[in-house]
Amino acid sequence: MRKLLAAVAVTALFAGPAFAEYPERPITVVVPFAAGGPTDTVTRLVAESMSKDLGQQVVVENAGGAGGTLGAGKVAQATPDGYTLLLHHIGMATSASLYRKLAYDPLNAFDYVGLVTDVPMILVAKPTFEPTDLKGVVDYVKANADKVNYANAGIGSASHLCGMLFMSAIKTKLTAVPYKGTGPALTDLMGGQVDVMCDQSTNVTNQIKEKKIKAYGTTTKTRIPALPDVPTGAEAGLPGFEVGIWHGLYAPKGTPKAAIDKLVPALQKALKDPVVVERFASLGTVPSSDADATPAALEAKLKSEIARWKPIIEAAGEYAD
Structure with missing residues (x-):
């Protein structure tokens, strides 16, 4: 209840014309994994480009541990004012089944900004x-x-x-x-x-x-342009071996719509930045389209992936407390 009341208070405070100046200070994007890893690499590229469009520095903070759940939990509990965000991968969906106890609800503890890439x-x-x-x-x-x-x-x-x-x-x-x-x-x-x-x-x-x-x-349907000699699983005789590690940008639940409305186009613009496109290509991935870099697309993806991975995780029997 306290979290809900705080969210309502912040939303009311920033709902007026003053919030049109957002952002007025640096924004922190939490990466729930160690520095130097693949999610960290993706985040730093996108954050640097978003900084140019938003007119404020987008700072990356690494908060690794417990398969990404510590960092995600930190953002879930953050003040929903648009200045603390989360860039997480498919683990946002699988944590719902992998962890017997979570300090947050992956589907309901966040507002959605958009998909970033599918690696x-x-x-x-x-x-x-x-x-x-x-x-x-x-x-x-x-x-x-x-x-x-x-x-x-x-x-x-x-x-x-x-x-x-x-x-x-x-x-x-x-x-x-x-x-x-x-x-x-x-x-x-x-x-x-x-x-x-x-x-x-x-x-x-x-x-x-x-x-x-x-x-x-x-794990792709077609070969990766950066590695044209590496076959797909299906080509090599393993058709069930398909998965992409998609990444999404989130904000704490209750973040003012005015903030989300500025973050979405900033993300979309960053994903079309030639520097980001070229660097992603060299790493074997591509940025999400404008249609996917939206709150609705990210929410739909999260829901479908939670449903997809639940039986796989249950069959494997690999859980964390």
Whole structure:
């Protein structure tokens, strides 16, 4: 009740003409993961471009931990005045099933700004991994399930979700090796300490190009332009291996409509910024369209993804308290 009353008070305070000057000071975008990771990279590119349009600096703050739920919870409890935002990935949807207890309701604790990008995932392995193609990986993994491990950045991370999808697609359980972030996991993969990993193209494209790791297949319907030699899962004989790690921009519930109405066009403009488009392309992804960079599109995406991932997570039986 206290949160609701605070939201009503803030909305009333800023509903008048004075709020037309928004933003009057820097805006903070919370990334619920460590600095240097794929979501952090996406956020910093978009934030820099939005700063130019809004006339105020958009500052990125990393608040990692618990698969993104700590950072998301922090924003859910923030004053809904338009100066604290959240840029989160698909974990916003999966946390509803992965975590038995959440300090917030993913669907009802936030207002929506819009979708930012849908990043492809790629199944990769250490440079000395024996299989030469995805079919070989599947055969090898099934024959050596007790010996093969897969790295991820912890429960709720994109790499964890993609790993669950891969195991679901091949109907084989592997030993998970969780890390505190994608960076150390990728370092150990390149060093051969772990066998396989499934992560966002924004995080592994350069390492694939430099042949520091092996790439076996993408989770997309079509090949990634930045990696034209890497087949899709369907092309390589694994049609059920499809997922994109979509990212969305949120605000605390009760944020004044006047703020959202300025943030939406600023986001849309940033996603058409040539610098952002080019950098996204080099990382194997593309910005969301104007139609997707809207509150309605993000809300619809979140609802559909919660429904999609619930049975996958329940079947895997991997939960966090």
